[in-house]
Amino acid sequence: MSKKRISKEKSIRHAKTTTEVIISLVLLGTCGFFAKSAFTDVTKVEQSSFYDNKDIASTDTTATTPPDPNQIIYETRLVESKSKFYGDLILINRDHEYFSSHNEDLVSIYKMNLENNCTCFTTVDETYSILKQVYVPMVNMIQDFYDQTNNDTLNIIGSYRTNDFQRQLYENDLENTGKDDSDRVAPPGCSEHESGLAFDFSETVNNDYDGTGDFKIINDNCYKYGFIVRYTKDKESITKFRDEPWHFRYVGIPHAYYMHSKNLCLEEYIDLIREHPYDGEHLEFSYDTSEYEVYFVPSDDGAENTSVPVPNGVRYDISGNNVDGFIVTVYKGQKPLVDEVPTKSFEEAPELTSASEEEEAQEIYEENE
CATH class of the missing domain: 3.30.200.180 (Phosphorylase Kinase; domain 1)
Structure with a gap:
């Protein structure tokens, strides 16, 4: 092989190598340029103005909110x-009659007094009855009254009545007055006595009860035991009954208190x-x-x-x-x-205390469970 041919091949290889080096440098420079541009663009991105101006708390999906112990479910x-x-x-009046279930849970006031050795008041005879849940707060109220006054002259002359007995009372009153309607005796079905939730007081000295004297204590404080004086003079236009300071109706302590405090x-x-x-x-x-x-x-x-x-x-x-x-x-x-x-049956009920609240009366039964 001639010396001239070897120089030519060597020249070609040198030119090829030089070209490859130049291409590599160009590629390397281009990559570096783009990398630098990308880095520069990233570092120049600013935070959103919304993020800067809004107080947004980050959410921790693992965190739990403790339940509110006072929240009612x-x-x-x-x-x-x-x-x-x-x-x-239940509202019982001339516009809303009482519909008896004929299954009222009644107790004889007279017999209950004997069983519980309650001597602070009397009733006419053993036929006078009242709803079981009303007896205890009624006795507690009378017992507390007696403890304060030593007055044992109270007498219950009205309690649960059948619809037939109420009709008899109503018709007798119409016959005596000669009127077409009575403002003293409720028509049958319109008397609270038919529900067993109400009772009437009298007293054994003058056979009258007007809520004055010693008895003012009862009328002023009956709400503490769950009772209201159902018919008052200032509400006659609403109740459509005359003032009856002797007529007490059981509604429960919270409701009796609210009605008393708001004069309702x-x-x-x-x-x-x-x-x-x-x-x-x-x-x-x-x-x-x-x-x-x-x-x-x-x-x-x-x-x-x-x-x-x-x-x-x-x-x-x-x-x-x-x-x-x-x-x-x-x-x-x-x-x-x-x-x-x-x-709870009263057959084994203990001697009644002088509790002044319905909750204390409830404890009497719980102790016997």
Whole structure:
């Protein structure tokens, strides 16, 4: 091979190598340029003005919010729609008759007094009866009155009445007065006595009770035991009954307190509660050391049962209003009562104490469970 040919091949290889080096340098420079540009662009990106101007807290998906121990959880309870005609808060008057279940849980006042050695008041005879849940607060009220005054002249002359007996009283009054209607005796079906929730006082000295003198203590403080003076002079236009300071009606402590404190008759109170439905603002108030919450649930009259929201794990009562629905009373902070308590037999009931609150009376039954 000639020397001239070797030089030519060497020259070609040198040119090829030089070209490859130049291409590599160009590629390397280009990559470096883009890398630098990309880095420069990243570092120059500014934070969003929305992020800067808004106070947005970061969300920790692993964090849990502790439950509010004071929050009441509600659940649904099915209640017979016809139960709106029964309960401690039913309204009974000339416009809303009482529909008897013919299964009232009654006790003889006379026999109960004998069994419990209660001598601070009397009743006409053993036929005078009252609802079982009313007897204990009634006796507690009278016992406390006696402890303060040493006055044992109280006499119960009116308690539970059958519809037939109420009719007889009404017709006798019409015959005596010659009127077409009576403002002294309720027509049959319109008397609270037919429910077993009411009683009338008299006294054995003058055979009269006007709520004055010693007895003013009872009329002024009956709410503490769950009773109201049902018919007062200033509410005659609403109740449509004359003033009867001797007629007491059981409604339960929280409701008696609220009506007393606001000077409301039962008609006014039923209307007020209707303004506080479950899905609206509830009626909330406190008395002594207890807090209460009350709300209204309309009855589903087109169905056999009505869905009534009730608190879970908290004491509550459901009462019909004898008009258009149910009244739920929540006893905040109190545990539910044992279902058997309200229907506890009195056959083995201990001697009654002078407790001044319904809750203390309830303890009498719980001790015997």
